[in-house]
Amino acid sequence: MNLGESIRVAWDSIRANMLRSILTTLGIMIGITAVIAVVAVGQGGQQSIMKEMEQFGSNLFYITMDWRRDELPTGREFTMNDIEIIKANVPELEYLLPCAQTFSTIKSRDKVKTAQVFGTEADYAHLHPLEITAGRFLNNSDCLGKRRVVVIDEELAQELFPRTSALGKRIIIDNQTMVVCGLLKAENSIFGMGTKVIYIPMRVWLDIYPGGSISYIEGGTRSPEEVKTAMQSSVKILEKRHHSKDLYQGVDMEQEIQAVNKVTGVMTLVIGIIAGFSLLVGGIGVMNIMLVSVTERTREIGLRMALGARRRDILIQFLIEAVVLCLLGGIIGMALGIGGAFLISALAKWPPLISWTTVLLAFTFSAAIGIIFGILPANQAANLDPIEALRRD
Amino acid sequence: MITMIKMEQINKIYRPQSNPVHALRDVSLHIKMGEFVAIMGPSGSGKSTLMNVMGCLDTPSSGAYHLGGVEVSSMNSDQLATIRNRKIGFVFQNYNLLPRMTALHNVELPMLYAGVEKEERKARALDCIGRVGMLDRIHHRPSELSGGQCQRIAIARALVNNPDIILADEPTGNLDSVTSLEIMNIFCSLHQENTTIVLVTHEDDIAAFARRVLHFRDGKLINDEILNPHLTEPSAVEGGGDI
Numbered sequence: 001m002n003l004g005e006s007i008r009v010a011w012d013s014i015r016a017n018m019l020r021s022i023l024t025t026l027g028i029m030i031g032i033t034a035v036i037a038v039v040a041v042g043q044g045g046q047q048s049i050m051k052e053m054e055q056f057g058s059n060l061f062y063i064t065m066d067w068r069r070d071e072l073p074t075g076r077e078f079t080m081n082d083i084e085i086i087k088a089n090v091p092e093l094e095y096l097l098p099c100a101q102t103f104s105t106i107k108s109r110d111k112v113k114t115a116q117v118f119g120t121e122a123d124y125a126h127l128h129p130l131e132i133t134a135g136r137f138l139n140n141s142d143c144l145g146k147r148r149v150v151v152i153d154e155e156l157a158q159e160l161f162p163r164t165s166a167l168g169k170r171i172i173i174d175n176q177t178m179v180v181c182g183l184l185k186a187e188n189s190i191f192g193m194g195t196k197v198i199y200i201p202m203r204v205w206l207d208i209y210p211g212g213s214i215s216y217i218e219g220g221t222r223s224p225e226e227v228k229t230a231m232q233s234s235v236k237i238l239e240k241r242h243h244s245k246d247l248y249q250g251v252d253m254e255q256e257i258q259a260v261n262k263v264t265g266v267m268t269l270v271i272g273i274i275a276g277f278s279l280l281v282g283g284i285g286v287m288n289i290m291l292v293s294v295t296e297r298t299r300e301i302g303l304r305m306a307l308g309a310r311r312r313d314i315l316i317q318f319l320i321e322a323v324v325l326c327l328l329g330g331i332i333g334m335a336l337g338i339g340g341a342f343l344i345s346a347l348a349k350w351p352p353l354i355s356w357t358t359v360l361l362a363f364t365f366s367a368a369i370g371i372i373f374g375i376l377p378a379n380q381a382a383n384l385d386p387i388e389a390l391r392r393d
Numbered sequence: 394m395i396t397m398i399k400m401e402q403i404n405k406i407y408r409p410q411s412n413p414v415h416a417l418r419d420v421s422l423h424i425k426m427g428e429f430v431a432i433m434g435p436s437g438s439g440k441s442t443l444m445n446v447m448g449c450l451d452t453p454s455s456g457a458y459h460l461g462g463v464e465v466s467s468m469n470s471d472q473l474a475t476i477r478n479r480k481i482g483f484v485f486q487n488y489n490l491l492p493r494m495t496a497l498h499n500v501e502l503p504m505l506y507a508g509v510e511k512e513e514r515k516a517r518a519l520d521c522i523g524r525v526g527m528l529d530r531i532h533h534r535p536s537e538l539s540g541g542q543c544q545r546i547a548i549a550r551a552l553v554n555n556p557d558i559i560l561a562d563e564p565t566g567n568l569d570s571v572t573s574l575e576i577m578n579i580f581c582s583l584h585q586e587n588t589t590i591v592l593v594t595h596e597d598d599i600a601a602f603a604r605r606v607l608h609f610r611d612g613k614l615i616n617d618e619i620l621n622p623h624l625t626e627p628s629a630v631e632g633g634g635d636i
Contacts, residue, residue, distance in 0.1 A: 306448070
């Protein structure tokens with residue numbers, strides 16, 4: 001019997017018990033659905049993060065205090081002097097910025113909001129794709145002259161000043177009056193996730209929050225090749241100035257991307273294990289129903305043998321039936337998974353990424369389950385004694 | 394005349410170790426091409442075992458069995474499957490048609506295992522269904538056919554691979570006397586076309602359609618009887634084909 005005929009026979013017998021077949025394959029369906037949906041959403045998310053990181057630029061680096069230490073030695077935080085000295089001594093640097101952040105309440109005349117108050121300097125706009133829609137970003141004289149100005153995003157501006165433009169208006173941040181000098185286009189970032197950020201000059205930030213300190217330093221070079229050198233030189237100067245080894249940590253984009261890949265790698269592994277178990281359970285379900293099918297069709301098997309089916313014809317027939325059953329579940333699962341991925345992504349606001357590899361893998365996997373869990377029933381069918389089988393009711 | 398079946402000293406012992414049952418004892422018989430033979434005997438006489446051995450569903454414990462000039466008693470299961478497929482046409486008491494398939498597909502089934510191409514399968518199936526007078530029912534499923542009609546389809550199925558012998562095991566056992574007569578007339582017309590037929594039955598009037606009756610008792614062939622051919626005269630046979 002050729003393959004086409006075998007598939008037709010398998011399909012006929014599956015169709016004859018349609019409800020049972022669908023229920024049997026439910027485990028596989030759910031397994032494949034889960035894998036496809038989660039992988040698509042996960043890969044889509046990873047892609048979005050990567051894109052965002054690439055937008056940040058590969059000529060950027062950060063220097064932070066090593067957070068993994070149990071206690072940070074006090075008195076060794078970054079200072080504005082550090083920034084000036086590094087700038088003067090590392091020729092590869094194009095920009096070097098102090099950054100600090102804290103949550104605060106923001107008040108207008110009649111509204112109160114919370115936002116992250118971000119202290120930095122004018123060059124921040126050169127390193128990050130900020131879109132100014134009105135007014136201007138912080139400039140050098142704001143920063144050096146400690147002007148009490150603030151840049152906020154349009155959405156926050158709209159919330160604080162529903163009726164008029166916020167530009168030039170006074171707002172109160174932690175009891176300090178500031179003037180809005182610029183508006184930013186509201187951003188839709190995975191990192192942001194609904195948190196509003198407002199920018200003020202670094203020196204003003206240090207004045208408003210006397211207990212606070214610069215939380216990290218951001219640097220930029222002219223070319224990506226210079227990042228490593230500039231970062232290492234900067235860390236060395238900090239270590240020398242603060243007399244401490246291994247406290248300051250430089251991170252560039254390459255490392256960040258590796259870190260993200262590591263996280264998504266672990267995620268994929270966990271999902272893979274869960275999917276593996278659900279497919280295992282699904283496979284056992286298929287094996288179970290195939291065993292029932294063999295018992296039910298003992299006479300048919302006997303007859304086929306009497307009419308000239310060899311053992312391997314019977315074996316292949318039942319294997320194909322198991323594979324077709326699993327593929328049925330796999331295909332329905334794939335459709336549901338792709339639908340689910342779009343649904344989840346619509347809620348999470350990033351596009352799903354459905355790769356051919358995933359689809360092909362799911363397809364192959366369902367077929368493989370069919371073969372693995374079909375072997376036992378198929379073998380049982382093939383080893384029936386035709387005389388006994390024909391006698392069975 | 395060519396000898397289709399040649400059995401020499403066939404023995405079949407079930408459970409030889411623990412509790413041996415001697416189902417066939419030194420059975421030797423020859424059946425020539427075109428013969429119409431009935432096998433009779435009470436239950437437990439070994440006639441079913443003989444059918445299984447003859448039909449290559451089982452192998453003898455000892456002895457030689459030549460089917461159409463081929464020694465089959467020592468073949469493995471795959472070789473036997475091929476022999477069954479090419480050389481034997483089975484007709485069962487309970488028809489054994491596959492319920493999900495149409496009559497046409499049921500008849501095509503043995504050709505699937507013979508690797509016959511689709512077009513030829515259909516042509517040959519239709520030819521055989523025509524010979525049993527069922528061309529108006531080819532798209533019916535077994536559940537939509539009467540017992541006699543099912544048995545006709547089963548006979549057509551037995552014929553499609555052009556076998557050396559037709560083995561019919563109580564083919565009228567589930568049928569009323571009128572329908573039984575119709576089925577026996579089909580066998581008679583096949584006999585007229587020189588088909589070799591071996592029929593197992595315990596009914597004398599069914600056995601009477603054959604030209605030769607082999608009587609079995611306790612696993613032994615006790616009587617080989619040539620019948621007076623008065624019951625299968627050409628006139629009766631020709632009438633049978635049209636029913």
